[in-house]
Amino acid sequence: MVPGRTGLGSVDGGAVVMRSIVPILTVVAVILGLWYLAAVRLNATWVYDQAARDGVTVSFAELVPMTWSQERPVLPAPHQVAKGLYDGLFGQKITSKRSLVYHGWVTLSATLLGFGFGSVAGILLAVGIVYNRAMDMSVMPWAIASQTIPILAIAPMIIVVLNSMGVTGIVPKAIISAYLSFFPVVVGMVKGLRSPDAMQLDQLRTWNAGGFDSFAKLRLPSSMPYLFASLKVGVAASLVGTIVGELPTGAVAGLGSRLLSGSYYGQTVQIWAALFAAAFVAAGLVAIIGAVERVVLKRMGMAR
Amino acid sequence: MIGLGVQAVLVAAGFALDWRLGLLLALWFGAWTLNAGLAEGRGPWVRRLVPAVFGITLLVLWQMAVRLFEISPVILPAPSDIWAQIIGSLPTLGADFVQTFVKGALSGYLIGCGAAVGVAILIDRSPFLQRGLLPVGNFVAALPIVGIAPIMVMWFGFDWHSKAAVVVVMVFFPVLVNMVAGLKATDSMQRDLMATYSASYGQALVKLRLPAAMPFLFNGLKIATTLALIGAIVAEFFGSPIVGMGFRITAEIGRLGLPMIWAEIAVAALAGSAFYGLVALIEKRVTFWHPSQRR
Numbered sequence: 001m002v003p004g005r006t007g008l009g010s011v012d013g014g015a016v017v018m019r020s021i022v023p024i025l026t027v028v029a030v031i032l033g034l035w036y037l038a039a040v041r042l043n044a045t046w047v048y049d050q051a052a053r054d055g056v057t058v059s060f061a062e063l064v065p066m067t068w069s070q071e072r073p074v075l076p077a078p079h080q081v082a083k084g085l086y087d088g089l090f091g092q093k094i095t096s097k098r099s100l101v102y103h104g105w106v107t108l109s110a111t112l113l114g115f116g117f118g119s120v121a122g123i124l125l126a127v128g129i130v131y132n133r134a135m136d137m138s139v140m141p142w143a144i145a146s147q148t149i150p151i152l153a154i155a156p157m158i159i160v161v162l163n164s165m166g167v168t169g170i171v172p173k174a175i176i177s178a179y180l181s182f183f184p185v186v187v188g189m190v191k192g193l194r195s196p197d198a199m200q201l202d203q204l205r206t207w208n209a210g211g212f213d214s215f216a217k218l219r220l221p222s223s224m225p226y227l228f229a230s231l232k233v234g235v236a237a238s239l240v241g242t243i244v245g246e247l248p249t250g251a252v253a254g255l256g257s258r259l260l261s262g263s264y265y266g267q268t269v270q271i272w273a274a275l276f277a278a279a280f281v282a283a284g285l286v287a288i289i290g291a292v293e294r295v296v297l298k299r300m301g302m303a304r
Numbered sequence: 305m306i307g308l309g310v311q312a313v314l315v316a317a318g319f320a321l322d323w324r325l326g327l328l329l330a331l332w333f334g335a336w337t338l339n340a341g342l343a344e345g346r347g348p349w350v351r352r353l354v355p356a357v358f359g360i361t362l363l364v365l366w367q368m369a370v371r372l373f374e375i376s377p378v379i380l381p382a383p384s385d386i387w388a389q390i391i392g393s394l395p396t397l398g399a400d401f402v403q404t405f406v407k408g409a410l411s412g413y414l415i416g417c418g419a420a421v422g423v424a425i426l427i428d429r430s431p432f433l434q435r436g437l438l439p440v441g442n443f444v445a446a447l448p449i450v451g452i453a454p455i456m457v458m459w460f461g462f463d464w465h466s467k468a469a470v471v472v473v474m475v476f477f478p479v480l481v482n483m484v485a486g487l488k489a490t491d492s493m494q495r496d497l498m499a500t501y502s503a504s505y506g507q508a509l510v511k512l513r514l515p516a517a518m519p520f521l522f523n524g525l526k527i528a529t530t531l532a533l534i535g536a537i538v539a540e541f542f543g544s545p546i547v548g549m550g551f552r553i554t555a556e557i558g559r560l561g562l563p564m565i566w567a568e569i570a571v572a573a574l575a576g577s578a579f580y581g582l583v584a585l586i587e588k589r590v591t592f593w594h595p596s597q598r599r
Binding site: 020022023024025026027028031042074075133134136137138139140141142145147148149150152153154156157160161164165232236239240243244247248255259260262263266268271272274275278279282283286 | 336339340342343344350351354355357358359378379380432433434435436437439440443446447448450451452453454455457458459529530533534537538541542543549550553554557560562565566568569572573576577579580581
């Protein structure tokens with residue numbers, strides 16, 4: 001195995017985060033500062049154009065607040081995004097079409113449904129691959145190759161074809177989200193089920209353990225760290241799949257449709273708010289899996 | 305997997321219901337039995353033959369199912385239709401490939417990975433920055449970054465620049481996180497050796513720490529190949545000139561030109577695995593010394 005990380009490991013790393021809270025806050029503060037500066041720079045053109053049209057000149061001191069409070073800025077300032085996010089989350093009834101809670105739930109429900117089916121199917125296929133040589137040799141190379149191709153590209157097609165067959169709503173999006181989480185889980189779970197070494201397998205054989213016992217008592221427990229790592233990758237991919245799946249149906253509901261309608265009408269604050277809502281959903285999902293992982297591994301005495 | 309008796313019963317039931325279903329089931333179980341037999345064999349050719357047989361079986365089943373059940377090409381075109389479409393529209397596919405892959409994905413990939421490696425080397429000297437940037441980088445790597453596509457399209461226009469910008473952001477963090485981990489991969493004994501040679505920071509970096517970081521770096525670079533292609537294609541869903549793989553997919557969806565969409569997907573799959581394969585090949589050359597590359 002080549003060493004390395006997928007980049008999803010530390011989202012939930014509580015201890016690490018506590019120790020480095022000051023550096024993280026510094027970096028976040030620097031990012032926010034750069035963001036405000038960039039907002040001035042990018043939105044200034046519009047302010048100067050307006051001023052030239054009205055025949056007035058703006059000083060720099062007047063310019064700065066004007067760039068941070070535009071209706072449709074090129075780059076909304078952080079506080080505008082925060083306000084858009086707050087309005088979207090708490091500013092209206094959650095059943096409203098303008099509520100981010102409503103759109104977030106549409107996206108989240110499809111993601112969870114698809115992720116559930118995708119990971120269960122992935123785990124089952126992984127068990128089949130580990131216990132059946134023909135299945136291993138037939139399917140595994142394709143499962144690995146599928147990780148290198150942009151499967152996401154077929155998402156719009158699936159949506160439209162299923163729509164034309166009369167399947168609408170949550171199901172087409174869930175299918176996309178399922179197949180995006182499927183392959184990472186297969187590959188990770190196979191690796192996990194194969195992680196016990198020959199010595200451990202021999203030990204079980206000396207205890208006269210049958211196939212099922214060695215599965216339930218050795219292979220399955222030792223696959224857990226791998227399973228959780230790939231579940232985190234899978235759930236992130238699921239969410240992206242659902243969001244992309246919401247694009248071609250013409251901006252009806254869901255965070256993806258908020259992105260698309262925002263880009264149609266130049267509502268930059270709406271785009272950024274939807275983007276942050278999606279980020280919170282993603283971070284929340286990964287954090288939940290991380291919390292389950294910590295509890296499970298601790299109960300199993302495998303906590304690192 | 306399933307006993308021969310059960311297979312025979314299933315095939316018979318299939319024929320009883322519909323001869324076409326029976327035929328497909330018979331073909332599937334036949335090919336599976338063949339593969340199960342082949343998989344018992346030893347030798348390097350088995351490793352290639354078994355997946356090939358499996359893939360070809362799926363293609364044949366797909367073709368037969370579409371033809372036998374007369375599935376409309378608007379729902380699922382047969383592989384032969386897709387192949388005919390690929391052969392018939394090579395210039396279009398080529399132009400789309402250049403627009404999306406060469407201009408959008410590849411340029412973004414090079415800029416993003418280059419920037420990530422540079423930043424990793426810069427923050428390598430500051431533990432403070434690392435402790436601050438890495439959790440943020442890890443966090444960002446888990447986010448649905450393709451969502452920034454509409455913003456980039458607004459900023460950089462419809463042409464490939466906006467796609468490259470999306471790709472830059474998408475590949476940056478996975479490569480950064482891996483490269484920083486890689487620069488830490490040397491152990492104190494090796495660094496002490498460099499110190500006894502009185503090597504300067506630059507010498508130790510070039511001779512010891514960069515080579516040691518390569519296995520980690522390539523891990524990130526390989527993850528980034530897929531991300532780059534996804535980013536470039538999805539960004540085109542939010543607006544593009546009248547050329548490009550993502551544009552073609554959205555445009556043909558409107559006309560229900562499914563064979564063309566499948567042709568684009570075939571090209572994307574081919575480009576994706578070729579890109580990955582190329583990076584893996586370079587990795588083999590660069591990290592020939594690493595245990596994972598030994599035979």
